[in-house]
Structure formats: structure tokens, C-alpha cells
Amino acid sequence: MTSKNIISVQNLTKTYGKKVKTDVLKKVNLSIKEGTFNWIIGSSGSGKTTLLNLISGLDEATSGQIYIDNVLITNMNEKDKATFRANHLGFIFQFHYLLPEFTALENVLMPLRIKNQKITKEIKKQAIELLSTVGLSHVYDHYPKELSGGEQQRTAIARAIIGNPKLVIADEPTGNLDSINANQVYDLIRKLHKDFKMTFIIVTHDTIKPIKGDRLITLKDGNIIKDEVY
Numbered sequence: 001m002t003s004k005n006i007i008s009v010q011n012l013t014k015t016y017g018k019k020v021k022t023d024v025l026k027k028v029n030l031s032i033k034e035g036t037f038n039w040i041i042g043s044s045g046s047g048k049t050t051l052l053n054l055i056s057g058l059d060e061a062t063s064g065q066i067y068i069d070n071v072l073i074t075n076m077n078e079k080d081k082a083t084f085r086a087n088h089l090g091f092i093f094q095f096h097y098l099l100p101e102f103t104a105l106e107n108v109l110m111p112l113r114i115k116n117q118k119i120t121k122e123i124k125k126q127a128i129e130l131l132s133t134v135g136l137s138h139v140y141d142h143y144p145k146e147l148s149g150g151e152q153q154r155t156a157i158a159r160a161i162i163g164n165p166k167l168v169i170a171d172e173p174t175g176n177l178d179s180i181n182a183n184q185v186y187d188l189i190r191k192l193h194k195d196f197k198m199t200f201i202i203v204t205h206d207t208i209k210p211i212k213g214d215r216l217i218t219l220k221d222g223n224i225i226k227d228e229v230y
């Protein structure tokens with residue numbers, strides 16, 4: 001593991017409202033090291049999703065800076081941000097957002113198509129291998145409605161990492177799953193972290209089972225109130 005920062009957040013503030021202003025993030029400072037496994041926890045409304053959306057460039061900061069891989073993303077225009085996202089980040093959301101009219105395999109290939117990458121036989125083969133890594137080799141040609149909730153979410157995870165992103169961001173990835181499927185998703189995420197050495201940031205409400213090396217960041221009212229490495 002290198003000691004390079006993949007994320008550096010400096011004095012990050014997000015304020016909503018015109019007349020009545022609410023500070024949802026209050027001068028947050030945070031660095032995340034490359035290849036690490038990070039949990040963000042905190043009660044509902046503490047600012048977790050806001051922080052992830054700012055880091056991923058889906059939302060705009062009121063003030064402060066965010067560097068990803070030493071690139072200042074808070075100054076980028078929308079088009080550059082979208083390109084940066086497509087090339088560097090993988091996303092897993094609470095709801096899978098699979099496209100219903102495409103099979104699991106086609107959904108997994110979608111980020112590459114969006115980047116205008118040519119889908120060669122070799123790439124298709126890699127996508128099928130990835131689907132087999134996430135335990136779905138038997139259903140790769142199923143449409144989302146023909147998959148269970150856990151299978152849908154594992155498809156979405158394969159889609160998030162097909163482009164080999166350095167950073168994977170997950171906002172309550174098990175929020176729609178029962179505990180058995182949720183555990184499978186966490187086991188899978190662990191395995192991917194181990195195999196591919198990507199940096200993970202996971203927001204969750206679940207009771208987490210941290211392992212040695214995990215970082216646990218707690219937000220409260222827009223501040224980091226606790227930050228510990230196991």
C-alpha cells in the first residue's frame with residue numbers, strides 16, 4: 001500500500017438555502033490514502049451523502065477544495081467533471097439503477113460504452129469473468145427483473161468496477177437488501193478490495209464489522225467528530 005492521498009478535502013463547506021442558510025458540511029478536512037477501506041457513518045441528515053456527492057462532483061461545494069489524485073475537481077466545469085468521473089470513479093448506490101431493457105452483461109458494459117470504448121470480444125470476456133467473480137456467471141444474460149435483489153446489486157457492483165476505477169464510492173449499498181444479501185454484498189466488496197486494491201468509501205447505516213486497517217469516519221451535523229483506524 002502506498003501512502004499517497006487519493007482524496008484531499010480542504011475546508012469543505014456546503015450551505016443550502018437562500019434566506020435561511022443551513023450549513024450541511026462545516027469546513028470539513030479529510031484525506032484518504034490510496035488503496036484503503038473507509039466507512040462513513042453518522043445519523044440521518046449528518047451530511048454523509050452530501051460529502052460523497054461533492055467528492056464525486058455530482059454536487060457543487062459552497063467553498064473549499066477537493067483534490068482527487070492531485071487533480072483539483074472543485075474548479076472543473078461540468079463536462080470535465082463528467083469525464084473525470086467516467087475515468088476515475090466507480091459508484092454503487094442504494095438503488096441499483098440498472099437499465100431494465102438491458103441484460104446483466106450489457107449493464108456491466110454500459111460505463112465502457114458511455115466512454116465510447118469499443119466492446120471487443122476480449123472486453124466482453126473480461127466482463128463475463130467479472131460477473132463470475134461477483135457470483136453471477138449463471139445469470140449474465142438475465143434482465144434486471146429476472147434477477148434477485150442481491151443479484152441486481154452485485155451486477156451494479158460489477159458495473160461500478162468494470163473500468164478499473166481507482167476509487168469506488170458507495171452510498172448505502174445494502175440499503176435495499178435483507179441481512180443475508182447485505183452480508184454477501186459486503187463479502188464481495190471486501191474481496192474486490194483485496195483483489196483489485198481499489199480505494200473504497202462506503203456510507204452505511206448497517207452495524208459494521210470493521211477489520212484491521214479499516215478507517216471509520218463519523219459525521220455529526222456536518223462535522224467529522226470521530227476518525228479512527230482499526
Ligand SMILES: Nc1ncnc2c1ncn2[C@@H]1O[C@H](COP(=O)(O)OP(=O)(O)OP(=O)(O)O)[C@@H](O)[C@H]1O
Nearest residue numbers: 016017024042043044045046047048049050051205
Ligand atoms: N438539496 C437540498 N436542499 C436543502 N437541504 C438539503 C438538500 N440536500 C440535503 N439537504 C439537507 O442536508 C442535510 C444532510 O443531508 P444528507 O443527505 O447529506 O444526509 P445523510 O447523512 O446522507 O442522511 P441519510 O443517512 O438519511 O441518508 C440534511 O439536513 C438535508 O435535509
Ligand SMILES: [Mg+2]
Nearest residue numbers: 048049050171
Ligand atoms: Mg444519505
